[in-house]
Amino acid sequence: MPNHCTIHFMSNDGTAKHVATEIVRQLQQAGYVAYFAGGCVRDQIMHLEPKDFDVATSARPAQILQLFPHGQKVGAAFGVILVRKRGWPIEVATFRSDGRYEDGRHPVDISFADAQGDAHRRDFTCNGLFWDPIADVLHDYVGGQADIQNNILRAIGDAAARFAEDHLRVLRAVRFAARLEFTIEPTTWHAMQRAAVDISGVSRERIGEELRHIMRHPTRGRAGQLLFESGLLSHILPIATANDGGRHQRYLGGLPAHISFGAGLAALVLEFCPAAPAARQTADALRTALTLSGHETADVGWLLENLAVLENWRDLSLAQFKRLLAHRLSDDLLALYFTRAPEQADILRHRIAELRSDGVAPEPFVTGEDLIQLGATPGPQFKQWLYALYDMQLENRLPDRTAALMAARKMLGGEAAGG
Ligand code: ATP
Ligand code: MG
Numbered sequence: 001m002p003n004h005c006t007i008h009f010m011s012n013d014g015t016a017k018h019v020a021t022e023i024v025r026q027l028q029q030a031g032y033v034a035y036f037a038g039g040c041v042r043d044q045i046m047h048l049e050p051k052d053f054d055v056a057t058s059a060r061p062a063q064i065l066q067l068f069p070h071g072q073k074v075g076a077a078f079g080v081i082l083v084r085k086r087g088w089p090i091e092v093a094t095f096r097s098d099g100r101y102e103d104g105r106h107p108v109d110i111s112f113a114d115a116q117g118d119a120h121r122r123d124f125t126c127n128g129l130f131w132d133p134i135a136d137v138l139h140d141y142v143g144g145q146a147d148i149q150n151n152i153l154r155a156i157g158d159a160a161a162r163f164a165e166d167h168l169r170v171l172r173a174v175r176f177a178a179r180l181e182f183t184i185e186p187t188t189w190h191a192m193q194r195a196a197v198d199i200s201g202v203s204r205e206r207i208g209e210e211l212r213h214i215m216r217h218p219t220r221g222r223a224g225q226l227l228f229e230s231g232l233l234s235h236i237l238p239i240a241t242a243n244d245g246g247r248h249q250r251y252l253g254g255l256p257a258h259i260s261f262g263a264g265l266a267a268l269v270l271e272f273c274p275a276a277p278a279a280r281q282t283a284d285a286l287r288t289a290l291t292l293s294g295h296e297t298a299d300v301g302w303l304l305e306n307l308a309v310l311e312n313w314r315d316l317s318l319a320q321f322k323r324l325l326a327h328r329l330s331d332d333l334l335a336l337y338f339t340r341a342p343e344q345a346d347i348l349r350h351r352i353a354e355l356r357s358d359g360v361a362p363e364p365f366v367t368g369e370d371l372i373q374l375g376a377t378p379g380p381q382f383k384q385w386l387y388a389l390y391d392m393q394l395e396n397r398l399p400d401r402t403a404a405l406m407a408a409r410k411m412l413g414g415e416a417a418g419g
Contacts, residue, residue: 019088020053021133026067027092028134033058033115035130035139037093042126045138045148046180055092056118056130064092078110097121098165107165116141123162123169124176125154153182159191167198170232171210178214178223189230196231207236208290215264221253224271233272239285240272254339262299263332265290267339269304279304303333310337313348318355319394325352326361364390365404374405374412385411 020036027034037056044050057064064081065071071081071092079094095118098107113121115130119141122128128142138145142156153176155162155169163169170192177184184192199207214223227233233240251267269282283301286292292300306324310333313321324330334352338345366389368378376382389398389408398404 015086016053016088016090017050017133019085020055020090023055023068023083023085023090023092024057024133027055027057027059027064030059030063030067032063033095035115035132037118037130038122038127041129041131041138042144042148042180044131045129045145053090055090056095056115057092058095058114059092060094060112064094068092079112115139120156122156123166123172125152125156126176126180126182128156147185151180151182152185153177153180153188154185155188155191159188160194163191163195164198167195167202168206168210170195170199170230171202171207171214171236174223174226174230174232175210175214175217177226178219179217181219181222184226192230192232197235199232199235204289204291208292211236211265211290212261215261215268216259218257220255220264220267221249224252224268225249228272237268237273237286237289239269239282241274251336251339254342255335259332259335260299260329262296262303262329263336265292265296265300266303266307266336269300270307270336270340279308299329302327303329303336306333307336307340310334311341313344313351318396319391321355322360322394325355358396360394362393365393365398365401366390366408370405371408371412374409376412 017040020040024034024036034055034057037054040050040053059067061073061079061081064083065073068081068083071083074080074082074091075093079096081092083090083092095113095115096110097113097117098110098121119128119130119139122142125142125144125147127144128140129144130139131137132139143154147154153173155173173184173188173192176182214220214227217223224233227236228240249271251270252264255263255267265286269286273282280301282304283292283297286300287297306327309316309320310324316324324333327333334348337348364386366386368382368386371382371385372378376385385408388411389404392398392407393404398407
């Protein structure tokens with residue numbers, strides 16, 4: 001029997017919620033069962049802002065499309081229709097139960113079901129709730145409400161079987177336990193530890209995508225710990241060898257709440273790969289393991305490389321220091337460095353404030369146009385001249401543009417004489 005229980009949802013209704021409620025109302029008025037489902041119900045019970053509102057219904061895909069003719073089939077095989085209303089995309093899915101899984105990833109077949117059947121195909125009890133926004137009633141077939149109240153993450157049904165069906169669920173468990181600050185129920189946890197090895201069977205894209213969610217979230221420290229203790233980490237990142245488990249969460253746990261994915265990954269490497277190879281090689285290994293984008297790979301590489309540079313910040317030239325501080329990821333780099341060398345924080349912050357007040361990225365006095373005016377032709381050498389001139393400017397060796405142009409003329413003349 002469903003657990004009918006009125007809950008008081010947040011009063012500051014977002015527009016997406018309003019639109020999703022209208023969709024549920026239309027479905028119900030046409031005679032179907034329709035509820036909010038999954039993450040949005042969980043988040044609202046927990047007074048968190050849901051990312052999106054998913055609707056689950058007894059209407060079949062063709063019936064959903066009759067009511068919402070502009071709906072798009074996004075997962076037609078799974079009975080999911082994307083309904084856009086006032087610009088908000090809402091996923092409307094037919095209640096279903098997953099059939100057999102052959103590859104530990106995708107159900108081979110699905111069959112349409114009622115709400116109870118649909119609740120039981122979901123992964124964790126906190127994700128298995130339905131809420132009827134019209135009647136204001138919660139339908140709980142899996143004990144999710146009690147688990148949310150007790151901060152417990154529990155697999156629905158037989159934990160070992162559920163992880164064997166879809167190996168990615170082990171990683172999802174880490175994500176939800178960390179993000180919601182839930183304790184993992186012991187049977188679920190032991191099943192995770194046994195299933196961790198199977199994560200290697202999951203596509204690297206899916207693993208990368210989960211890790212993106214995990215590392216971007218402020219709770220990445222706890223997640224790192226769970227990744228390590230579950231045994232997932234060494235299967236995800238073969239370079240991870242730490243055996244003290246980064247127990248202090250020195251890097252991951254010490255970072256500010258909002259940092260780039262690259263910085264999260266760099267911290268993960270520092271925490272668990274004490275014998276990390278050179279920065280660029282590490283970044284390439286991560287790219288392969290997680291199918292990172294070129295940008296993400298470059299970010300991790302830059303951060304790891306310049307962390308080593310920053311270790312000796314007292315030896316940096318003015319230009320080197322200013323170039324570091326002018327970089328898009330300089331705040332992430334400093335945050336990483338401070339987790340590593342907290343005793344340096346005060347003095348380094350003082351030095352950085354001085355440099356920043358001086359201006360770390362001034363407009364260049366000399367541009368490519370100027371060099372052409374002076375008779376230079378664009379080429380590899382051209383870039384080096386500009387770089388060298390800007391270096392002199394950053395070093396405060398050129399008081400103004402006139403001095404910079406003189407230096408440029410000298411540089412070009414010297415080159416002409418030399419060549
Ligand atoms: P988020 O706020 O991060 O989006 P979510 O709970 O909405 O969290 P989604 O990945 O968007 O998670 O999935 C929506 C719902 O679909 C989940 O709440 C869960 O009920 C179900 N679900 C998603 N992936 C799986 C899976 N691999 N196995 C079983 N159920 C799943
Ligand atoms: Mg979601």
